Amino acid sequence: MSVLEVKNIQKSFGKTEVLKNISFSLEKGEVLSIIGSSGSGKTTLLRCLNFLEFAEGGTISVNGEKIYDGSEKRSMKENEIRMKRLHFGLVFQDFNLFPQYNVLKNVMLAPTLLKLGTEEEIEAGARALIARVGLSDKTESYPCELSGGQKQRVAIARALALNPDILCFDEPTSALDPELTGEVLKVIKSLKNGDSTMIVVTHEMGFAKEVSDKVIFMADGIIEEEGTPEDVFGNPKSAKMRAFLSKSFENI
Amino acid sequence: MDGIQAWFVQQFTELKDKFILCFIDGDRWQWIFDGLLNTLKITLFAGLIGVLIGIIVASVRSSYDKNSESLALRGGFGYHLLRFINGICQLYLTVIRGTPVVVQLMIMYFIILKSSTNGVFVAVITFGINSGAYVAEIFRSGIMAVDAGQFEAGRSLGFNYVQTMRYIIIPQAFKTVLPTLCNEFIALLKETSVAGYVGISDLTKAGDLIRGRTFEAFMPLIAVAIIYLVLVVILTRLVGVLERRLRRSER
Ligand SMILES: Nc1ncnc2c1ncn2[C@@H]1O[C@H](COP(=O)(O)OP(=O)(O)O)[C@@H](O)[C@H]1O
Ligand SMILES: [Mg+2]
Numbered sequence A: 001m002s003v004l005e006v007k008n009i010q011k012s013f014g015k016t017e018v019l020k021n022i023s024f025s026l027e028k029g030e031v032l033s034i035i036g037s038s039g040s041g042k043t044t045l046l047r048c049l050n051f052l053e054f055a056e057g058g059t060i061s062v063n064g065e066k067i068y069d070g071s072e073k074r075s076m077k078e079n080e081i082r083m084k085r086l087h088f089g090l091v092f093q094d095f096n097l098f099p100q101y102n103v104l105k106n107v108m109l110a111p112t113l114l115k116l117g118t119e120e121e122i123e124a125g126a127r128a129l130i131a132r133v134g135l136s137d138k139t140e141s142y143p144c145e146l147s148g149g150q151k152q153r154v155a156i157a158r159a160l161a162l163n164p165d166i167l168c169f170d171e172p173t174s175a176l177d178p179e180l181t182g183e184v185l186k187v188i189k190s191l192k193n194g195d196s197t198m199i200v201v202t203h204e205m206g207f208a209k210e211v212s213d214k215v216i217f218m219a220d221g222i223i224e225e226e227g228t229p230e231d232v233f234g235n236p237k238s239a240k241m242r243a244f245l246s247k248s249f250e251n252i
Numbered sequence B: 001m002d003g004i005q006a007w008f009v010q011q012f013t014e015l016k017d018k019f020i021l022c023f024i025d026g027d028r029w030q031w032i033f034d035g036l037l038n039t040l041k042i043t044l045f046a047g048l049i050g051v052l053i054g055i056i057v058a059s060v061r062s063s064y065d066k067n068s069e070s071l072a073l074r075g076g077f078g079y080h081l082l083r084f085i086n087g088i089c090q091l092y093l094t095v096i097r098g099t100p101v102v103v104q105l106m107i108m109y110f111i112i113l114k115s116s117t118n119g120v121f122v123a124v125i126t127f128g129i130n131s132g133a134y135v136a137e138i139f140r141s142g143i144m145a146v147d148a149g150q151f152e153a154g155r156s157l158g159f160n161y162v163q164t165m166r167y168i169i170i171p172q173a174f175k176t177v178l179p180t181l182c183n184e185f186i187a188l189l190k191e192t193s194v195a196g197y198v199g200i201s202d203l204t205k206a207g208d209l210i211r212g213r214t215f216e217a218f219m220p221l222i223a224v225a226i227i228y229l230v231l232v233v234i235l236t237r238l239v240g241v242l243e244r245r246l247r248r249s250e251r
Helices: A042-049 A070-075 A078-085 A103-113 A119-132 A148-160 A178-193 A205-211 A229-234 A239-250 B002-027 B029-074 B077-098 B101-112 B119-145 B148-156 B161-198 B203-214 B218-250
Strands: A004-013 A016-026 A031-035 A057-062 A065-069 A088-091 A166-170 A197-201 A214-219 A222-227
Touching (some): A016 A057, A016 A222, A031 A042, A031 A205, A042 A197, A088 B148, A103 A119, A103 A148, A103 B161, A119 A148, A148 A166, A178 A197, A197 A205, A205 A239, A214 A229, A214 A239, A222 A239, B002 B203, B002 B218, B029 B077, B029 B119, B029 B161, B029 B218, B077 B119, B101 B119, B101 B161, B119 B161, B148 B161, B161 B203, B161 B218
Parallel strands (some): A031 A214, A166 A197
Antiparallel strands (some): A004 A016, A004 A057, A057 A065
């Protein structure tokens, strides 16, 4: 049984159709990379999975349970949405850490508010996660005292604190200086070994090639090409994909 | 030379006599002192009520602005309730900001709270409600200025709207609007000087009473002006210090 099964997701903003019939599935422990040029709908897809946007059509199932049906979205209660959202974690392009709290509190806040344990348990869990992203010496620091790469690692720890079934990354390194992308990608890689199921929207082709079990190439709101990284990068079938690849590697 | 000196001495003696007449005779300084206390009391409590009302109204209004789209999409009772409460808040803001505070004070004193004999209480309520409308708009601008990503981070972590506001948005909004808020408080201090219209003995009224009793206008009115000025200058300084502090902690 797939951890995630997405079927026929459609999303429009006004008259613009941003997602047209997106379907894919993901097995436990797999890493899916989504690539594609800017404006192709990658962010919108992640936002639909995290219910920051509501798809007009299609279904989302997690562990075999249908958690979202676009045709029934009117009947969804706020609480229900909140609970179902927790199947997913989201790491944003520009971190969105809470500037008024230190690193520890950033990671602890969600499990504390959602009452996922005693204060001691939550703090121990948070410290373990912070150690896992290599920031034990920054527990008391505030976001403004951290580099971009460190901020993003805190954001990853914060998302992991709710132990989501699927962790989503929206261009986690795009806001970083080139020399800082490595440390973040390394953390994501280490999560793969820790058996997390992940969806990573990325422009780092080398990373996608190396880490993914599956790659999806999106163009104009549809999945133009999908497969193993070997297939998609080594033997692209669609003309758009070839054009995109040659442009991506040109820039390197 | 002697003439000039004598003139100065005479002026000084006159001033001294006036001072004694206005403030010492009949312990009239006590009027000023009591008036000042009332002014401070009204300003402080009205300010607190204003902040409380402001936070609530601003939360409702920005919650409507931010969520109405997604709520309208899904419809239901929550949407209509929020729309209704938002409508009430709108009405409140329009009425309060569209009428002079003196008129509001008189309506409160002579009509709505006519049974109350405590003028200071009536003033606290009136100025609190009045100030709330302005504070609400200050807070709303502060909430709107918080990055949209902060709301989304909160929501993606499963917080409900109230938790997102309470733990993430309001602390940040509060920090950005604190200087503006303090300026609103300073404006409030000066605005309370109309309390005398309904017979509340605030600082201004005390000065005016002394003027009426002694037929001496200069002394009491200038004294009142100086007291307001000193208060405002001190508060403005404090706001300046606060602003610099906040800026430093931002980095
Ligand atoms: N809230 C929105 N309102 C209107 N249009 C939007 C909104 N969000 C995204 N879009 C549009 O949807 C398209 C896809 O955007 P996005 O999902 O951000 O693409 P990507 O992440 O692949 O760059 C773009 O054309 C963008 O302008
Ligand atoms: Mg994007």
